[in-house]
Amino acid sequence: MSIKPTPETFQGVLVDADTQIESFRQTRNSRRTELVEDYVELIADLIADGGEARQVDIAHRLGVAQPTVAKMLKRLAAEGFIQQKPYRGVFLTARGNELAARSRERHHIVESFLCALGISPETARIDAEGIEHYVSAETLEAFKSHLAKLG
Amino acid sequence: MSIKPTPETFQGVLVDADTQIESFRQTRNSRRTELVEDYVELIADLIADGGEARQVDIAHRLGVAQPTVAKMLKRLAAEGFIQQKPYRGVFLTARGNELAARSRERHHIVESFLCALGISPETARIDAEGIEHYVSAETLEAFKSHLAKLG
DNA sequence: ACGACAATATAGCCATTGCTATATTCTTGT
DNA sequence: ACAAGAATATAGCAATGGCTATATTGTCGT
Ligand SMILES: [Mn+2]
Ligand SMILES: [Mn+2]
Ligand SMILES: [Mn+2]
Ligand SMILES: [Mn+2]
Numbered sequence: 001m002s003i004k005p006t007p008e009t010f011q012g013v014l015v016d017a018d019t020q021i022e023s024f025r026q027t028r029n030s031r032r033t034e035l036v037e038d039y040v041e042l043i044a045d046l047i048a049d050g051g052e053a054r055q056v057d058i059a060h061r062l063g064v065a066q067p068t069v070a071k072m073l074k075r076l077a078a079e080g081f082i083q084q085k086p087y088r089g090v091f092l093t094a095r096g097n098e099l100a101a102r103s104r105e106r107h108h109i110v111e112s113f114l115c116a117l118g119i120s121p122e123t124a125r126i127d128a129e130g131i132e133h134y135v136s137a138e139t140l141e142a143f144k145s146h147l148a149k150l151g
Numbered sequence: 152m153s154i155k156p157t158p159e160t161f162q163g164v165l166v167d168a169d170t171q172i173e174s175f176r177q178t179r180n181s182r183r184t185e186l187v188e189d190y191v192e193l194i195a196d197l198i199a200d201g202g203e204a205r206q207v208d209i210a211h212r213l214g215v216a217q218p219t220v221a222k223m224l225k226r227l228a229a230e231g232f233i234q235q236k237p238y239r240g241v242f243l244t245a246r247g248n249e250l251a252a253r254s255r256e257r258h259h260i261v262e263s264f265l266c267a268l269g270i271s272p273e274t275a276r277i278d279a280e281g282i283e284h285y286v287s288a289e290t291l292e293a294f295k296s297h298l299a300k301l302g
Numbered sequence: 303a304c305g306a307c308a309a310t311a312t313a314g315c316c317a318t319t320g321c322t323a324t325a326t327t328c329t330t331g332t
Numbered sequence: 333a334c335a336a337g338a339a340t341a342t343a344g345c346a347a348t349g350g351c352t353a354t355a356t357t358g359t360c361g362t
Contacts, residue, residue, distance in 0.1 A: 032318085064319090064320070064321090065320075065321060067320090067322085068320055068321075071318095086327085088328095
């Protein structure tokens with residue numbers, strides 16, 4: 001509102017503007033990196049499991065079509081996360097491996113934390129797949145502390 | 152992998168395929184409704200606070216440009232969440248009000264839960280803005296239980 | 303009453319993330 | 333060796349969510 005009839009001090013529903021702006025900005029940012037994180041994490045897992053990460057396997061795991069994967073892999077290669085040999089599987093660069101490791105650890109902490117709260121493993125897995133990308137370092141630490149306390 | 156050299160029973164890094172597919176599907180779904188939820192919630196808050204929700208205020212709060220808001224409002228109107236009078240603020244339909252109420256409550260629970268974990272209010276606010284959209288009913292209940300336990 | 307200014311509308315651009323359809327290339331079994 | 337099938341590449345489309353620039357419309361103060 002440009003002109004507020006009721007002064008802010010009456011504490012309406014509205015939250016501090018600057019914090020909210022920053023929250024939305026941060027969320028938009030996380031949304032932009034979400035897919036990249038899931039891809040490198042999945043690629044790392046596929047390589048760890050079967051020695052290679054092929055487009056068909058990635059597509060199947062993600063539940064999307066193969067050309068969708070092909071396009072994203074090009075982007076990941078352009079951004080230096082993976083290396084692609086035509087008609088071969090993809091491999092992670094050092095940078096890709098780092099991001100994969102960070103993502104995997106964060107993912108695991110979030111999922112474990114949800115399980116520790118008594119949430120069913122299925123739901124924990126589903127929710128963690130989304131939540132992981134929006135958890136800050138501070139929140140991750142809090143999750144870890146909570147897990148340690150129950151350890 | 153079409154042909155696995157190591158049988159699944161050796162329990163590699165890879166998680167059950169069907170659950171993972173479903174997790175990614177669910178996450179993509181939540182991502183699609185994320186913005187809509189934030190818009191109606193914000194519109195409800197602006198109306199509660201100042202009696203009206205104008206494009207400029209929405210744009211300012213979200214940290215985006217006014218035409219971005221104008222386009223989204225058309226979509227919200229088309230989907231029956233709001234009513235628009237040209238050159239006037241927007242108003243929520245019954246459907247819009249319902250979604251706003253649900254979103255606001257869920258948002259509040261997530262933020263309170265994070266605070267209860269000892270996370271700073273600033274971080275809790277930022278993280279909750281993203282996390283809220285990926286929290287299932289079951290997880291929300293677990294958060295509520297945890298909050299109740301802390302009295 | 304009307305000119306300034308504020309708010310909204312519209313046009314046109316771009317990036318992202320999905321899709322289908324189809325062409326190309328690799329691999330494998332006979 | 334080579335045909336069939338599997339995997340990858342490419343083309344072209346659509347929806348979404350951003351942006352800037354600009355036109356139109358309301359509102360308010362004098
Ligand atoms: Mn993940
Ligand atoms: Mn994920
Ligand atoms: Mn919200
Ligand atoms: Mn939000």
